[in-house]
Amino acid sequence: MYPLGNLKEVILTVDCEKYKRVFDENNGIIKLSDFTKAGYHNTVIDRLIREGKVIKIRPGFYEWQYEDVISEAxxxxxxxxxxxxxxxxxxxxxxxxxxxxxxxxxxxxxxxxxxxxxxxxxxxxxxxxxxxxxxxxxxxxxxxxxxxxxxxxxxxxxxxxxxxxxxxxxxxxxxxxxxxxxxxxxxxxxxxxxxxxxxxxxxxxxxxxxx
Known part of the structure; x- marks a missing residue:
């Protein structure tokens, strides 16, 4: 069994990957409606922003922070x-x-x-x-x-x-x-x-x- 701390880290990693998939399917940029249509609550976006995984580029639009910069196009x-x-x-x-x-x-x-x-x-x-x-x-x-x-x-x-x-x-x-x-x-x-x-x-x- 995982120690409690490691288990929490594994759960967060799995969660992060499923959220990231929504961004991956939209070239790294989503509207908030894309996220909620995928079945996730909009408050998750706020958490991802706090964790540095996502940035808000303008109201209602969010970008995943990949290692490579997303094309301006x-x-x-x-x-x-x-x-x-x-x-x-x-x-x-x-x-x-x-x-x-x-x-x-x-x-x-x-x-x-x-x-x-x-x-x-x-x-x-x-x-x-x-x-x-x-x-x-x-x-x-x-x-x-x-x-x-x-x-x-x-x-x-x-x-x-x-x-x-x-x-x-x-x-x-x-x-x-x-x-x-x-x-x-x-x-x-x-x-x-x-x-x-x-x-x-x-x-x-x-x-x-x-x-």
């Missing part, structure tokens, strides 16, 4: 499934810039609650977009094993043209040159989006300089 997917990667982050994923963004640039519906995005990690830069522009050019891309929502190349180029004055000039010029030489570009689609976003004249002028 997993966090973005879990916390913000409605968000769309845009601007500098999209440029980076399309290899239109060599600069790694200091934050994840995410587009969300203009009516989204701002409190949702108050997290310490990863860093976020949020763009609140009106409905008529928000739904244009949504695509997907695989990054770090995750399928992420992202604006396609043409929507991304229209966005940076629209926000040119707020961008680093070198990053902007490199992105335009990269798009102009990209075999996957679709100029007809670019012009279509530019019309929808009221940047047609500027887009034709800028793109025309490189093509």
């Amino acid at each position: 997993i966090i973005i997917n879990k916390l913000y499934p409605d968000a769309i990667i845009c601007m500098d982050s999209a440029l980076y994923l399309y290899d239109y810039t060599e600069r790694t963004p200091r934050a994840w640039h995410l587009a969300v519906n203009k009516n989204s609650s701002k409190s949702r995005f108050k997290i310490d990690y990863p860093k976020l830069k949020i763009y609140y977009i009106v409905e008529k522009y928000f739904k244009i050019g949504i695509s997907e891309i695989e990054f770090e094993g995750q399928m992420l929502r992202i604006y396609n190349r043409e929507k991304t180029i229209c966005d940076i043209i629209r926000y040119e004055k707020k961008m680093d000039k070198e990053v902007f010029n490199k992105a335009i040159r990269s798009y102009a030489t990209d075999s996957d570009k679709n100029v007809a689609r670019l012009v279509e989006y530019a019309k929808l976003m009221n940047v047609e004249k500027k887009t034709k002028m800028i793109i025309g300089m490189w093509m």
